[in-house]
Amino acid sequence: MKPFKLKLGDWKYELTQDPTSGELCVVGTQRVGVVEKAVEYVKAEVSGVVASVPLVQLEVRKAACDTCEGVTKQAEDKWFCGKCGCPRWDRSRLQVKWEMPGATCPLGKWTGNI
Numbered sequence: 001m002k003p004f005k006l007k008l009g010d011w012k013y014e015l016t017q018d019p020t021s022g023e024l025c026v027v028g029t030q031r032v033g034v035v036e037k038a039v040e041y042v043k044a045e046v047s048g049v050v051a052s053v054p055l056v057q058l059e060v061r062k063a064a065c066d067t068c069e070g071v072t073k074q075a076e077d078k079w080f081c082g083k084c085g086c087p088r089w090d091r092s093r094l095q096v097k098w099e100m101p102g103a104t105c106p107l108g109k110w111t112g113n114i
């Protein structure tokens with residue numbers, strides 16, 4: 001299996017599958033820097049200015065978050081992701097992120113991302 005990367009909170013992991021046992025193995029870790037996080041944030045914000053997320057994709061994102069162990073629901077329109085490492089402010093609400101084409105789920109649960 002080709003190694004793949006997973007970003008979880010402030011850390012990035014490189015994983016591969018042991019060909020014998022089939023278990024996933026962590027082969028590398030790296031802390032996500034403040035600059036990288038800032039670049040990701042700006043890219044996501046800009047993506048929302050130049051394009052929009054199709055309604056069906058928006059519903060996929062919402063359904064994934066609705067059943068995710070990482071979500072915190074403070075109010076009907078105030079859900080936060082506990083896995084991305086973002087501070088809890090208005091622009092990091094999931095209702096805002098779902099509408100940004102360039103935003104991603106740190107656990108890869110937003111399938112069919114555009």
Ligand code: SF4
Nearest residue numbers: 064065068081105109
């Ligand atoms: S963005 Fe991903 S990790 Fe965060 S709450 Fe939604 S589904 Fe869970």
